[in-house]
Amino acid sequence: MNASTALRQGWQKVFGTGARSERPIAPDTTHGTILYLEDITVSFDGFKALNALTLYVDAGELRCIIGPNGAGKTTMMDVITGKTRPDAGSAWFGQTIDLLTLTEPQIAEAGIGRKFQKPTVFEQHTVLENLELAAAGNKSIWATLFSPLTAVQRDRIDHVLETVRLQDRRDTRAGVLSHGQKQWLEIGMLLMQDAQMLLVDEPVAGMTPQEVERTAELLLSLEGQHSVVVVEHDMNFVRSIARKVTVLHEGHVLAEGTMDQVQNDAKVVEVYLGE
Template sequence: MFQSVRKNQKSTDVPVVLVAEEITVAFGGFVAVKGMDLKLHEHDLHFLIGPNGAGKTTMLDVICGKTKPLSGTVKMADGTDLTRLKEHQIARKGVGRKFQAPSIFAGLTVQENLTLAAETRRSPLQALGIQRYSKISPAMEQITLQVGLQDRVDARAGALSHGEKQWLEIGMLLLQEPRVLLLDEPAAGMTDEETHKTGRLLQEIARERSVVVVEHDMEFVREYAAKVTVMHEGKLLKEGTMAEVQEDPRVAEVYLGKRRDDHAVAATN
């Protein structure tokens, strides 16, 4: 239904929003990310893929400030190095992060959750006090339409389906008007219908923002990714369209190598 604008446009024609260079992250003696580079353009729908432990989620953690790298920089278009900022400062610079498990207030309604997200500079009690005496704002109404929750604004968030909870959290982030949206497996655990709706939602969001998605579902990636970065053992392995990535024998080896080795062993027995 929705198409990612810029999907067929060369990245060199599109302004750069964020550049991560030579990112290295270690946890104790384990080096999770090793000299990783990542460039994000306006309106990108950019997927990070790779085996478990490749460093994908760690890269998102570095960009949003949850994890500080040993070395490297993450610079916005204005030259600000995000590695020098705290998480809340990075959020105010326009970077929104969604983790795999939805972080919503189950006992509050959809509208109340959105109100808390919109009134980030007020205390929760102040925000909810304002909401109780006002109608849903035009911005919230637009967001509920965008994420498909326009008929659920009075429902308790805890009563939503898994997919609806994910869409609510995405809506909460969108209300904060990020330039860059970071999503960790947004379609995990969804029904087929919810998965397709999520993919179309991401394409629509990419019309106005840049989106980075960590994903393991290759069918989802094939269907919706405009650009794909493959990570392996903390390093950049391949970057390009999904077709270009699939044609690279190194990528096939990373995903299928163990299976081939198992077949070879079985053939000799």
């Protein structure tokens, strides 16, 4: 596989395939809620991965989603991002954007970004080039890399570099970054795409204690400016960032509340925290 093919495949994995369409209208969050999942059901060979799941996330909220393996966390994110179509139910981004009518690239352009557990960055390119590619829009990959940045683009990149604390790594090849730094770079790439909602899957798996602490600070700093949904198994980390926690079990919401409330819920202790 040559370098251009590898880069193209990496681009498609992060940003989707096909032509980038016109960005849908911004989500209407005048009611305070940015994500509406109602009665979402997804079945695989008779197994209900999601079973009439209903979940609401407010604009600017930092929400943690926990639950045992098989609870439906990944399937929920697949529905939100258009990877999986539900058998029943509705999914809205704000008051006006019906997620079930959009493709994966259209959902990304509408303002929903997803960070997988394993970082997906362009390892042969620098931190700066990764951020440039994320902000490319309709420009081609090579035109992006070899075109001069505008003042507005430079300012935005500087702001994102500061947010993810990679200012001193801007000219470093992404492949030599630590695991935690790659995770932060990928979050920075979502910020460069103007993602209003970030879906973050197990962000601290494999991190050092120092990286875990920095990741908590980063996600908390995004609260209010972005809606952030964090799926995580590390309960100490969840406690360090959680405002509101949703517990999934067998494809539906088992409990919801503060970390103390869900930890003291007898049903939660029985099916998850007490394991």
